[in-house]
Amino acid sequence: MAQVLEFRLPDLGEGLTEAEIVRWLVAVGDVVAVDQPVVEVETAKAMVEVPCPYAGVVTARFGEEGGELPVGAPLLTVAVGASDGTAGDSPGGAASGSEQAGAALPGPASDGSVSSGAAVNGSTASETSGNVLVGYGTGAPAARRRRIRPGTAALDAAEALAQEDDDDGQCGPVPVISPLVRRLAREHGLDLRQLAGSGPDGLILRADVEYAMRAAGLAARPGPPGPPASRTPPRPAPVATPQAPAGRGAPPRSVPASPGGERIPLRGVRGAMAAKLSRSRTEIPDATCWVDADATELMAARTAMNAVGGPKISLVALFARICTAALARHPELNSTVDLAAGEIVRLPEVHLGFAAQTERGLVVPVVKDAHRRSVESLSEEFARLTEAARHSALTPGDLTGGTFTLNNYGVFGVDGSTPIINHPEAAMLGIGRIVPKPWVHRGELAVRQVVQLSLTFDHRVCDGGTAGGFLRHVADCVEQPAVLLRGL
Structure with a gap:
């Protein structure tokens, strides 16, 4: 039966x-x-x-x-x-x-x-x-x-x-x-x-x-295209190998162009990001502040760390460690707003998201418990999540639960931007490219490695003084990495 x-x-x-x-x-x-x-x-x-x-x-x-x-x-x-x-x-x-x-x-x-x-x-x-x-x-x-x-x-x-x-x-x-x-x-x-x-x-x-x-000359109901006309239609295709990479990382599908231009459906990752960014701009009264910082000493510290051997320390891992230290001083920025209860919820753990551009669109993998990780551990986790993002292998757990986000748009060769907050978080730090620029160092004009940092924050969770204090502490740690030792 x-x-x-x-x-x-x-x-x-x-x-x-x-x-x-x-x-x-x-x-x-x-x-x-x-x-x-x-x-x-x-x-x-x-x-x-x-x-x-x-x-x-x-x-x-x-x-x-x-x-x-x-x-x-x-x-x-x-x-x-x-x-x-x-x-x-x-x-x-x-x-x-x-x-x-x-x-x-x-x-x-x-x-x-x-x-x-x-x-x-x-x-x-x-x-x-x-x-x-x-x-x-x-x-x-x-x-x-x-x-x-x-x-x-x-x-x-x-x-x-x-x-x-x-x-x-x-x-x-x-x-x-x-x-x-x-x-x-x-x-x-x-x-x-x-x-x-x-x-x-x-x-x-x-x-x-x-x-x-x-x-019989009858009109078929709308559906998938039928097989080529023949006396006996071909048998359906055999079972595909599940591990076959075909189809992964494909660009968004578009419908045929109309007189008004090509129309691309907002689906999947791109559609989800569009909805989240629209909601962020609709619900969050955001503001942005920025500062230029001399990153010469930070670059030298990274070179020294990598010279001793072991896993390579990435630049984004150093910025992540600086952010977790700054969030410990300014916990207002590691929070979210509960509109239904009319409350600001300060979160005890720092789950650090970072923006990653993939063929499927922009995704934000999350490094869980970033505040408990060393720079070496952060580097390894950033590398793992980045590789998974490139191969469309991120799990739902890898992409949810973030409390604060880093956006390293410097990899695209730009100096600054005004990041859109990753709803429902309260802030995002943007990192521009690090390039040689004229800079007054110790009273003299010199060529230094300069980076622009941008902080977009939810004005409901804090005022400009708190946001400025957070950004200034980040800049101080970039210019003098030894400042981090005070909080370790």
């Missing part, structure tokens, strides 16, 4: 409500195993491969690559169950064939992300997916699966589901699994018995129905 189960897009964590389909890893008609990744999606936080909690045959996919689905929307359906007959066993007892199909693996019914209570071969499956992804799955051991002949799962499921009566009176063993295929044929007056299926063991797929519709 086979049953078609619906797998819904699970909650991927951090309160995300939707995800963009980047790349399907399976096609309709493919056989999938428990916890096999079936689709790659991009959220406002990260790129995620979503595993399927069922083993069986994919009967339908919902959503096209480049489209968005809300959490809880149907993602795909899977026909689960196996025939009573199995292939001849080898002397060791292992059945032949490389494909696997398993019993239905019901997930928790509370979130509605998967169907529950599937009956398989007269019994109710109790096993659940071993992988846990927020919104479905449990910690129970993975279900035991038996091997079957390749392609038999599709035919078994089709035979089990073909007994339902259609509105037009069709009944009997029609090799169709997907209710969508049946409905599409019924709405266009097609007799499924007259169609030759291109799926496993003659399974009739949606592509077969759409081909028959075109052959």
Whole structure:
């Protein structure tokens, strides 16, 4: 006995409500195993491969690559169950064939992300997916699966589901699994018995129905482009290798140009940043102050640190250490505003974000507990998060929870800017490029390494005196790194 189960897009964590389909890893008609990744999606936080909690045959996919689905929307359906007959066993007892199909693996019914209570071969499956992804799955051991002949799962499921009566009176063993295929044929007056299926063991797929519709001169409903016209449509593409890098780091997709110019959807990371920056400018009354500082001694200190060996100390790590020291003196800037309660909330830990430009757009990875880290530890964490950002491998946890942000726009060759606060934080420090400039040093004109520092702050959490005191302390530590020793 086979049953078609619906797998819904699970909650991927951090309160995300939707995800963009980047790349399907399976096609309709493919056989999938428990916890096999079936689709790659991009959220406002990260790129995620979503595993399927069922083993069986994919009967339908919902959503096209480049489209968005809300959490809880149907993602795909899977026909689960196996025939009573199995292939001849080898002397060791292992059945032949490389494909696997398993019993239905019901997930928790509370979130509605998967169907529950599937009956398989007269019994109710109790096993659940071993992988846990927020919104479905449990910690129970993975279900035991038996091997079957390749392609038999599709035919078994089709035979089990073909007994339902259609509105037009069709009944009997029609090799169709997907209710969508049946409905599409019924709405266009097609007799499924007259169609030759291109799926496993003659399974009739949606592509077969759409081909028959075109052959009959009927207009197909809006959907993905059909296969090239041929007597027998090609079989869907095989399962893609989940580790394949294709699709990662792709630029934002754009719709065809209109007379008004090219239109680029605000989706994924870029859309999330647009919403956050707009909210920041709408809700936060920000102000900016800046100062030029002589960074010659700081550069010399970094050179001395790296000369003794060990992991290289990055410049941004030095600025991060200076910031944590300044925030200890001025905790007002490590806070947030609770509008509902009408309160300023000063935060005990410093989780330091830093702006990173990637092919997917601007992201802000977060160094957790930066105030407890040494310069060497900060350098290592900055390097790890930067590498993960380049490869679109940041997790939602890496991109959330920041309390203060650094923006090193000096890497783009500019001196200054007015940073936009990363909502709901209270401040952001901008670092310009460090370049040789004329500077009065010890009463004489000299060429020194000069940097411009910009601080944008929420005027609700502090006044200009506090913000100026913070920025002046940062500048003093840049000009005389020994000042840091007073607070260590």
